Amino acid sequence: MSDKKISLMLFFAFWILLVFMALFFPGRSEGETPSFTQYKPNYIVSDWSRGREDLWLLFSVSFKFSLVRDEYSPHILRFVPPGKLTLGYSQRSYWRILDESSPFDEHDFNPELFYDSGLFKGGYEHVSTGEAGDNSRAWDRAFIELEYKRGIFQIYIRPWYILKVASDTDNIGEIQGFGDFGVTTTLVWTSNEWYRHALQFNRGYVIGEMGVRVGRNSNWYLFLRGFEGRGYSLVRYEEEFSTISLGFALIK
Numbered sequence: 001m002s003d004k005k006i007s008l009m010l011f012f013a014f015w016i017l018l019v020f021m022a023l024f025f026p027g028r029s030e031g032e033t034p035s036f037t038q039y040k041p042n043y044i045v046s047d048w049s050r051g052r053e054d055l056w057l058l059f060s061v062s063f064k065f066s067l068v069r070d071e072y073s074p075h076i077l078r079f080v081p082p083g084k085l086t087l088g089y090s091q092r093s094y095w096r097i098l099d100e101s102s103p104f105d106e107h108d109f110n111p112e113l114f115y116d117s118g119l120f121k122g123g124y125e126h127v128s129t130g131e132a133g134d135n136s137r138a139w140d141r142a143f144i145e146l147e148y149k150r151g152i153f154q155i156y157i158r159p160w161y162i163l164k165v166a167s168d169t170d171n172i173g174e175i176q177g178f179g180d181f182g183v184t185t186t187l188v189w190t191s192n193e194w195y196r197h198a199l200q201f202n203r204g205y206v207i208g209e210m211g212v213r214v215g216r217n218s219n220w221y222l223f224l225r226g227f228e229g230r231g232y233s234l235v236r237y238e239e240e241f242s243t244i245s246l247g248f249a250l251i252k
Helices: 003-024 172-176
Strands: 036-038 042-049 056-066 084-095 104-116 120-128 138-150 153-165 179-189 192-202 205-213 220-230 240-250
Touching: 042 220, 056 104, 153 172
Parallel strands: none
Antiparallel strands: 036 056, 042 056, 042 240, 056 084, 084 104, 104 120, 120 138, 138 153, 153 179, 179 192, 192 205, 205 220, 220 240
């Protein structure tokens, strides 16, 4: 079966699943919460990399939108905790700010559709550069994510199953494996989060992040990020990078 036919099948399956879950998964209400919220950390940082002469700007934008008003338990999946059918969108952009005309080197787009109950998520996501030609990269995967919180610690594991990869990305599973694992710690100053630290592990890379709140009543964090390994970006997922990034973040 050709890649085009597989892509069309996934496209139609996505919309059929979306309509089916929206119309036929009524359940008990568990209270209304905001439908549009931040998803992953949003940040803009100056990015230094070993072996790269110029300073780049790296920024990430991420949000999620609940497709239902209240949490519910699907009638046909009573073992699943109450949650919401959710659309997520994340984008990471790499900006060669010091080059002539300051071009963007790459954009990585990551839409998702998943069931979100807080400590459990499960669904589908697509990651691509949105380009054709030499910089074309894309893969699709089904995932589940489990979280465990105790005190100031939060641990998550996110295994995935690769559904489809573009021909230029056919070995991404060998590099990034079949999941992520992460640990987050938070220290509290009075009633506000003051300090946040996160470590994310993958077969191909390790990411460390640290945020310190700028002010007690501020949502801004001074943000430090380090990356080591392969998978720095989708175009360069096979290359090894060591980077240090410093800037500001909005962390929920």
